[in-house]
Amino acid sequence: MQRWFFRMTATAGLLFYFFASVAQQQTDTVWLKELVVKDALLRRDSLTDPWAGGMTGIASALQRNSAVYIRSAVPGGLSTVSVRGQAPHQVPVLWHGINLQYAMNGVYDLALLPAGQYDIALSEESLLPDAYRGVSLNTVWPVQPPRLQMVYRVASFGDHHLQGRVRGRYRNLRYTLFGNGQTARNNFTYINPLVPGQARLELPNAALRIGHGGLDMQWHSERDSFEMHGLYTAAWRQIPPTMTESHSDAVQQDTSLKWTARYTRVFRRFALTWQPAYIRDVNQFAPDLHQTELLFSQSQISGMLGSGWAIARHTIQQEKVLSTAFPDRVRQIQHIAQLLYQWEVNPSLRVEGSLQNTWHPIQPGLQPTFYLLGNYTGKRFRSHLKIGTARRMPTLNDLFWPGSGNPDLVPEHTLYALSAFQADIVDSRQVRLRLSWEPEVKSIDQYILWVPADNQRWKPENVKSVLVWSQDLSVRLTRNFVRGQWNAISSLHWVRARANAVYHNSQRTALGKQLAYMPEWQWRQAVDLSLHSGWSARLQYAFTGLRFTTRDNAQWLPPVHLVDLEFERRFNIGESRWRMTMAVQNLLNQSYQWIAFRPMPGRSFDATLSWSW
Amino acid sequence: MYNTTNAWKSKYLFLAGLLFILFGFAACEKEARTETGLGKGVMVVNEGPFMTGTGTLTWIGENEETPVTDAFERANPGVFLGNIAQSAAANTNHLFIAVNNASRIVVASRTDLRFAYEIPNIPQVRYLAVAGDSLLYVSYWGDGFSGGFRLMDMKTGTDRTRVDALPGPEEFALHKGKVYVPLSGGFGHDSRVLVLSALDGSVSDTLPVGDRPTKCLSTGEELYLLCSGKFDFSDPSKNTEGALMKLEENGWTTLTSLPNGAKCLTWLPAAAALYFISGNQLGIYQTTSGQLRYIPLEGLTPYALYSAKWKGIEHLWVTDAVDFASRGMIRVLNAEGQLMAGYEAGIVPSYVLGLE
Numbered sequence: 022m023q024r025w026f027f028r029m030t031a032t033a034g035l036l037f038y039f040f041a042s043v044a045q046q047q048t049d050t051v052w053l054k055e056l057v058v059k060d061a062l063l064r065r066d067s068l069t070d071p072w073a074g075g076m077t078g079i080a081s082a083l084q085r086n087s088a089v090y091i092r093s094a095v096p097g098g099l100s101t102v103s104v105r106g107q108a109p110h111q112v113p114v115l116w117h118g119i120n121l122q123y124a125m126n127g128v129y130d131l132a133l134l135p136a137g138q139y140d141i142a143l144s145e146e147s148l149l150p151d152a153y154r155g156v157s158l159n160t161v162w163p164v165q166p167p168r169l170q171m172v173y174r175v176a177s178f179g180d181h182h183l184q185g186r187v188r189g190r191y192r193n194l195r196y197t198l199f200g201n202g203q204t205a206r207n208n209f210t211y212i213n214p215l216v217p218g219q220a221r222l223e224l225p226n227a228a229l230r231i232g233h234g235g236l237d238m239q240w241h242s243e244r245d246s247f248e249m250h251g252l253y254t255a256a257w258r259q260i261p262p263t264m265t266e267s268h269s270d271a272v273q274q275d276t277s278l279k280w281t282a283r284y285t286r287v288f289r290r291f292a293l294t295w296q297p298a299y300i301r302d303v304n305q306f307a308p309d310l311h312q313t314e315l316l317f318s319q320s321q322i323s324g325m326l327g328s329g330w331a332i333a334r335h336t337i338q339q340e341k342v343l344s345t346a347f348p349d350r351v352r353q354i355q356h357i358a359q360l361l362y363q364w365e366v367n368p369s370l371r372v373e374g375s376l377q378n379t380w381h382p383i384q385p386g387l388q389p390t391f392y393l394l395g396n397y398t399g400k401r402f403r404s405h406l407k408i409g410t411a412r413r414m415p416t417l418n419d420l421f422w423p424g425s426g427n428p429d430l431v432p433e434h435t436l437y438a439l440s441a442f443q444a445d446i447v448d449s450r451q452v453r454l455r456l457s458w459e460p461e462v463k464s465i466d467q468y469i470l471w472v473p474a475d476n477q478r479w480k481p482e483n484v485k486s487v488l489v490w491s492q493d494l495s496v497r498l499t500r501n502f503v504r505g506q507w508n509a510i511s512s513l514h515w516v517r518a519r520a521n522a523v524y525h526n527s528q529r530t531a532l533g534k535q536l537a538y539m540p541e542w543q544w545r546q547a548v549d550l551s552l553h554s555g556w557s558a559r560l561q562y563a564f565t566g567l568r569f570t571t572r573d574n575a576q577w578l579p580p581v582h583l584v585d586l587e588f589e590r591r592f593n594i595g596e597s598r599w600r601m602t603m604a605v606q607n608l609l610n611q612s613y614q615w616i617a618f619r620p621m622p623g624r625s626f627d628a629t630l631s632w633s634w
Numbered sequence: 635m636y637n638t639t640n641a642w643k644s645k646y647l648f649l650a651g652l653l654f655i656l657f658g659f660a661a662c663e664k665e666a667r668t669e670t671g672l673g674k675g676v677m678v679v680n681e682g683p684f685m686t687g688t689g690t691l692t693w694i695g696e697n698e699e700t701p702v703t704d705a706f707e708r709a710n711p712g713v714f715l716g717n718i719a720q721s722a723a724a725n726t727n728h729l730f731i732a733v734n735n736a737s738r739i740v741v742a743s744r745t746d747l748r749f750a751y752e753i754p755n756i757p758q759v760r761y762l763a764v765a766g767d768s769l770l771y772v773s774y775w776g777d778g779f780s781g782g783f784r785l786m787d788m789k790t791g792t793d794r795t796r797v798d799a800l801p802g803p804e805e806f807a808l809h810k811g812k813v814y815v816p817l818s819g820g821f822g823h824d825s826r827v828l829v830l831s832a833l834d835g836s837v838s839d840t841l842p843v844g845d846r847p848t849k850c851l852s853t854g855e856e857l858y859l860l861c862s863g864k865f866d867f868s869d870p871s872k873n874t875e876g877a878l879m880k881l882e883e884n885g886w887t888t889l890t891s892l893p894n895g896a897k898c899l900t901w902l903p904a905a906a907a908l909y910f911i912s913g914n915q916l917g918i919y920q921t922t923s924g925q926l927r928y929i930p931l932e933g934l935t936p937y938a939l940y941s942a943k944w945k946g947i948e949h950l951w952v953t954d955a956v957d958f959a960s961r962g963m964i965r966v967l968n969a970e971g972q973l974m975a976g977y978e979a980g981i982v983p984s985y986v987l988g989l990e
Contacts, residue, residue, distance in 0.1 A: 265688045265717035267737040267754075472957055479958070526933075530960040537959075570687065571981060573960030617686050618717075 080131040082141050083156065087514040087545040088493055089143070090565070091131075092538060094619040097205055097229040098258055098273075100131045104143060104154055106463065106489035106518035106539060111413060111433075113155035117250050117281050119298045119317055120155075124340040124353065127416040133254050133277055134158065135201055135233040137172075137184065154439075160237045160250060162195060167598065167633035176627035180205040197237045204230050228259040249282040260306075263618040274305040281317070291324030312343040329364030342417055351417055356380040371396045381414050384432055388412065401448055405441040410434065415469055419481045427481050430469060437463040451501050459493040468520070472528055484531065485522035491515060505552035514543040534574045538616075542566035555591040560584070570617045578617055584608040600631040672745055676942045676951065677705075677987045678964055679731065680980030681718045689719020689733055690980035691747070694964070696943070701977045703961070706731075706740075709747035715740055721805075721985040723762035723770070730770060732759040739772070744989075756784070761805045763813075765832065769794075771813060773803035778821040783813075783828070785835035795835020800828065807850035808832050809857045814881075816847035816859060823864055827886070843886045844877035849899045851908070856921075857881040860899035860910055863892070878908065878919055890919065890926050898939035902948055905969035909950055911936045916952070916971045929971035937962070942988030949974060953983035 080100035083089045092109060093100040101109035110127030113120045114134075121129040139158040166188045174182040184201035206228045235252040254277040281298035298317035304310070316339045323332040336357040343350045359377040366372060373394040378387055392409025415430040439461040447454040467483040495512035518539045520531040535541060544564040551557040565581040587604040603626070610624040678692040678701075693705040702708065706715055716736025723730045724744055731740045739753040739762065758775035765771070768789045775781040781803050785795040802820025806813055813835070815828040827847055829839040844861030851858045863876035876892035878899075896912045908919040914936060915928040937955040941948050944966045954963040962983040966975040 263686070263717065265682075265714060266735040267716075267757075472959075528957070530957045571683065571960050572957060575961050576687075576981075617683070618688065 079134045079136065079139075079141060079156070079158065081136070083131070083143075085545060085547075085561070085563070086143065087495075087512040087543045088491070088516075090538065090540055090543065090568075090615075092615055093132075093621075094616045095261060095621075097132055097203075097231070098260060101128045102131060102156055103539065104156075105461065105491045105493075105514070106516045106536070107154065108536065108539075110416065115155050115157045116252075116279060117159055117283070117298075118296065118319070119279075119281055119300065119315070121279075121300065123302065123311075124313055124315075124342050124351075124417050125311060125344060125346075126418045130275070131156075132231075132258075133256055133275055135184075135199075135235070135252070135254075138199060138233075138235070160197070160248075162239060166197075169634045170632070172629060172631045174627060174629040176205075177625045178206070178622060180627070193242060194238065194240045196239070198235075199237075200232070200234045202230075202232045229257065231256040231258075244287045246285045246287075247282070250280070252279040253277070254279075264620060265618045271306065275303065277302045291322060294321040294323070295319070296321075309345045310343075311346070314341040315339070326362070327364075329362055332359075332361040332363070334359045334361065346423060347417070347421060348423075351421065353382050353417075355382070355414075369398050371398075375409070379412065379414075381432075383414060383420070383430075384412075401445040403441075403443045405439075407439045408437065410436050415481070419469055425480050430481060431467050431483055433468055433483075434466045435463055436466075437461065453497075453499040455495075455497045455499075457493070457495040457497075461491050463489040465489065470520075470528065470531065472525070482525060482528065484520050484528050485524050486520070487518065487536070488521050489516065489518040491517070504554070505550065505557075507548065507550045509548045510546070512545045516541060530573045534572060535569050537570055537572065538568050540566040540568045557589045557591075559587045559589075561586075578614055581613040582609065582611055583613070596634055598633040600629075600633075602629040602631075604628075672747065672989065674943075675989055676944075676964075677722060677724075677729065677989055678951075678953070678979050678983050679719045679722050679985035679987070680962065681720070681734075681982040681984045682715075683959065683981055684718070687981065688714040688716055689731075690715065691719070691722075691731070692964070692977070692979045692983065693747075694977055696946070701964075701979070703978065703980060706742065706747055706749075709742070710749045713749055719984075720759065721761045722987045723764045724987060724989055725764045725767050727767065730762050730764065732756075732762050732772070734758055734760065734775075737774075739770075753786070757781075760803065763806065763808055765808065771806065771808070771832075773800075773806055773815060775802055775820050778802070781820060783815055783830070783835075785813075785830075795830070797828070797830070797835070797837060803828070804847065805849040807852040807857060809850075809852035809881075812838065814850040814852075814857060814859075816843070816850050816861075818846045818848050818862070825861070827859065841886055843879055844888065845874045846876070848897060851899045851901055853901050853903065858889075858899060858901075858908060859886060860892070860896060862897055863894035865894060878910070889924065892917070900939055900941045900950065902941055902950065902969050904948060907969065909939060909941075911939050911952075916950075916967070918971070931965075931971070934963075934965065937982065938984050938986070940986035940988075942986055943990075944974065951986040953979065953986065955982045955984075958982055 080091045080093060080102065083102055084091045088105045090103040091100055092103060102112050103109050104112050113122055114129040114131065123129060138160070140161055142157045143154060168188055170186040172184040180203070182201065182203040186197060186199040188197045232255050233252065237250050239248040240246070254275065256275040258273045260271045260273055278301045281296060283294065283296040285292055285294045296319045298315070300315040302313045319334060319336040321332060321334040323330060337354065339352065339354045341350060341352045357377065357379045359375060361373065361375045363371065363373045376389055376391045378389040390410040390412050392407055394407040397404045413433040415432065419430055420426050420428050441457065441459040443455065443457040445453060445455050465487045466485065468487040469481050470484045471479045471481045492515045493512065495510065497508065497510040499506065499508045516539060518536045519533055520528070521533065523529055523532055543566060545561070547559065547561040549557065549559045561584070563583045567577045567580050569577045585604065585606050586608055587602055589600065589602045591600045593599070606625050607623055612623065613621055615621060672693065673695060675693060675695040678694065680690045680692060682689040690703070690707065691705040693702040707713065715731060716733035716738060718733065718735040720732045720734040722732065727744050728750060729742045729744050729747065731742070733740055737755060737757045737759060739756060739759060741750045741752065742748060743750055756772060756774050758778065758781065760773045760775055763771040768787055770786040770788055772784045772786065773781070779801060780799050782796060782798045782800050783803050784793050787794050800817055801822055801824045802818040804816045804818045806815040811832050813830045813832050815830065817824045817826045817828055823846065825843055825845050825847065827841045827843050827850065828837065829841065830837050843859055845864040846862045847859055848862045849860045857880070859879040861877040861879065864872070864874040866872040873894040876894055876896040878889045878892055879886045880889050893912045896910050896917065898911045900909050902909065906921050908921060910917045912928065914931050914934065916931050917926065917928050919926050931952065934952065934954045935956055936952050938953040940951050942951055950967040952965045952967060954965060956962050961981060962979045964977045964979045964983060965973055968974055
C-alpha cells in the first residue's frame with residue numbers, strides 16, 4: 022500500500038511540475054480556500070474572503086486563478102480583470118446576467134463589488150453572447166444557511182472590515198439582507214526612487230472607505246419563481262501619486278445602485294421569463310464627473326422543441342451617460358435577439374447552438390454572431406468544445422472623446438475556438454488525481470487600439486488583426502486520510518496575444534509584439550491541509566511572468582513571486598459556529614507592481630473572526 | 635536489505651528538483667550594458683510614458699556610433715528620474731534635469747551621471763538654463779494656469795528671485811544680460827513675453843507678442859520668438875496663426891506668420907537660418923533674405939527640434955516620438971534637411987542638449 026502510494030506521489034509530482042492549468046467553464050477546478058467547486062463556480066461558503074496583497078473584493082478571489090491578471094493601481098483602488106489575452110474592456114462583468122461594463126470606457130471596477138456575497142465564475146456561457154468569456158456573479162443560496170453571520174477582519178496596514186448578513190425563510194420565500202463596511206489606511210512601504218541605498222521608504226498610500234448594503238430575495242411555487250437582487254455601494258478612495266510623479270493625493274468617490282428582478286412562469290410545454298434591471302453609477306474624480314444609467318429588460322420564452330430545449334431571448338437596454346467629458350448627455354439603445362438550442366444527445370453529451378444579432382446605434386443592421394458548443398461529461402473524463410464569433414462595440418470614449426474620438430470605428434470581430442479536457446486519473450475514496458488541459462485561440466479583427474494622432478492627441482484606431490493563443494494546464498491531487506484531507510493544485514497558464522496585421526504606420530510598432538500588461542506566463546501553486554478537528558492551513562505560491570509596458574516590448578515589469586500563508590481554526594459553541602484565521606500575505610516581502618510605478622504592499626498580516634448562528 | 639521506498643523517495647526528489655529547475659520561471663532580464671561615461675556629445679531627454687512611467691536619458695557621445703539608452707538608470711541602478719522628463723541644462727560639474735510631472739529637478743554629476751541631489755517642489759517644472767556654476771534659471775507651470783519663474787543661487791541654495799502667477803512660462807532665453815520668458819498661457823491662453831534681469835531676476839518689462847509664444851531663441855546678436863498660435867482642443871475652427879518674431883529696438887516685430895502649431899525654434903549659424911517644426915515639415919527661414927520654405931520630414935513623427943554638434947559641426951537634431959508608446963528615434967539633419975544619421979532614443983524624446 023505504501024509503495025503504491027509513493028509511486029502515485031512520484032507520478033503526481035512529475036505531473037505537478039509539468040502541468041498546471043485551470044479547467045474553466047463547465048469543469049472549473051480553480052482552487053480557493055473553502056471552495057465548493059461546482060460547474061465552473063468558485064463559491065465561498067463564508068463571508069470571509071482571503072484578500073491577497075491587501076486588495077479587497079472580487080479581484081482578490083479572481084487573482085488566484087492562473088488565467089487571470091488583475092490590473093490594480095493601488096490596493097482597494099480601481100481593479101479591472103484581464104483573462105486569457107482579453108483586455109479588461111473585453112471582459113464583461115455580469116451581475117445576475119447584467120453587464121456592468123461602463124458604457125464610457127468598457128471596464129468595471131471590481132473593487133466596488135462586495136466580497137463573499139457571490140458565486141464567482143469565469144463563465145463562458147455568459148448571458149451576453151457577444152462576449153466569449155466574462156466574470157459572472159450570482160447570489161449564493163446555500164441549502165442550510167446560518168441565520169446570522171458576522172465577520173470582522175483587521176490587517177496590519179490599518180485595514181478594518183466588518184460584514185454582517187441575515188438570512189431568513191418564510192414558506193417559499195428566502196431572503197438575505199447584508200451589509201459591510203471597510204476602512205483602510207494602507208501605509209505600506211515601497212522603494213523610494215531617488216534615495217540610492219534606501220531600500221524602502223514608508224509613505225502613506227491609499228486610504229479608502231467603502232460600504233455596501235444589499236437585499237436578495239427568492240420565491241418559488243410550483244409554476245412560478247421570482248427573485249430580486251439589490252445592491253448599493255458607496256466608496257471614497259484616496260488615490261496616491263505614483264512613484265514617479267508628485268501630484269497630491271486625489272480623491273475618487275463612487276456611488277452605485279443596482280437592482281434586478283427575474284420572474285419565470287412555467288406552463289405545460291414552455292416557460293416565460295422576464296428580467297428587468299436598473300443600474301446607476303456615479304463616479305467623481307475631480308474635476309470630472311461621470312454618471313451612467315442603465316435600463317435593462319430581457320424577455321425569454323423557452324420550451325421543448327423536438328428532442329431538445331429551445332430558447333428565444335430578446336434584450337433591450339438603454340444607457341444614458343452624463344459626463345464632463347461630453348458636452349451633451351449621451352443615450353444609446355441596443356436590442357439583442359438570441360436563438361438558443363440545447364440538445365442532450367445522451368446523459369453524457371450535450372450540444373448547444375446559438376445565433377444572435379445586436380442592433381446597436383453604430384451597427385443597426387443584421388450582422389449575426391453564433392456559437393456551437395459540445396460538452397461531454399463522463400465518469401472520469403470531461404471535455405468541452407466551443408467555436409463561435411463575437412462582436413464588441415466601441416465604447417463612448419472610443420467614439421466621442423472630445424477632440425480624440427473616432428466615430429468611424431468599427432466593432433471588433435472575433436473568431437474563437439475554446440476547448441477543455443479534464444480527466445480523473447485516480448478517483449477513489451482516498452485519492453483523487455485530476456488533470457486538466459485547455460487550449461484556445463482567438464482571432465480578433467478590427468482590434469481597437471489608442472494610438473497617437475496629429476498634434477500629439479491620442480485617437481483610437483482599428484488594428485487589422487490580433488491573434489491570441491492560450492493554454493492552461495492543471496494538476497490537482499486530493500488525499501483523504503483518517504484525520505482530514507490535503508490538496509495540492511498546480512496550474513500553469515500561457516498566453517500569446519500579438520498584433521499580426523496593422524492598417525496604419527502609427528500601429529507598426531505593435532506588430533508581432535505582446536500586448537501590454539498581458540503576462541505570457543502565470544503559475545499558481547497551492548497546498549492545503551484540513552483536519553476534521555477544525556484546524557487547517559494553506560500555502561500558496563503565485564508566479565506572474567514579466568509584463569511588457571510598452572508597445573514595442575522594450576520595457577517591462579519584472580516577474581512577481583508571491584507567497585501567502587494562512588491558518589484557520591473552526592469550532593462550535595452551542596449553535597454558534599466560529600472561525601478564526603491568521604494570514605500572511607506576500608510572505609517573502611516582495612516589491613512588485615501590477616501597473617508600472619504603482620507599488621503594491623510588502624509583507625502584511627491579517628486576522629479574521631467569523632461568527633455564524 | 636535494500637529499501638525500495640527510500641530509493642523511490644530519493645529518485646522522486648531528484649527528479650522533482652531537476653524538473654523544477656528545468657521548468658524554471660519565465661523571468662528574463664536583459665544583460666547589463668556598459669557604463670556611461672560622459673565627454674563631448676549630446677544628451678537626449680526622453681519624457682517616458684505619459685502618467686505611467688519615468689523619463690530617461692539617452693547619451694550619444696561625439697565619436698560613438700551607438701547611443702547609451704537609459705543612461706541615468708545605468709549610472710544609478712534602481713533610481714529613476716520621474717514622470718515626464720522635460721528638459722536639461724548643464725554647467726561645468728552638474729547636469730540638471732527638469733522632471734515635469736514629478737515637479738522636481740534632478741541634479742547629477744556631469745562626468746558620470748551619478749545622482750547628486752534633487753531640488754523638489756517645483757510644480758510642473760518646464761525649462762532650465764544655467765549661468766556659470768552658481769545660477770540656475772527655472773520656468774514652471776504650477777497648476778497649468780498660474781506658474782512661475784525662479785532664479786536660484788546654487789551656492790547658497792536660495793532663490794534670488796521668484797516670480798509667481800505666470801501663465802504657462804515656456805522655453806526662455808538669456809540675451810544680453812536679460813532673461814526673456816514667453817508666457818504661453820499654459821492650459822489657457824496668453825500672448826506676452828516677460829523680461830527680467832539675468833543677474834538678480836528683477837522684472838523689467840512685459841511685452842505683447844503673438845498668440846501663444848512658446849520659445850525665445852538668442853543667436854548672440856539677435857533675439858527671436860516663435861509663437862504657435864492659439865489652439866482650441868475641442869474646436870479647431872477657433873485656432874489662430876502662429877508667428878516668427880524678432881526683438882527690435884522698438885519692440886517685437888513679426889517676420890512672418892506661421893501655421894498653427896508651429897514649434898521648436900532653433901538656429902544654424904553657418905546657414906544663417908532659423909528652423910522650426912510645422913506638422914510633418916521642417917520650416918526654414920533665411921534670416922538674410924527673409925525667405926521661408928518647407929521641407930517634408932517623411933516617415934517621421936517630429937516632436938522636437940534642436941541644434942547641436944554632430945561630428946564637430948552644428949546640425950539639426952529632430953526627435954521622432956514614433957507612436958509615443960515605444961522607443962523613439964533621433965534624426966540628425968543638415969542645413970538642407972537631409973538625413974545624416976539616426977539613433978534610437980527612449981520613449982518620447984523631447985529635448986536635446988549639446989555638451990562640450
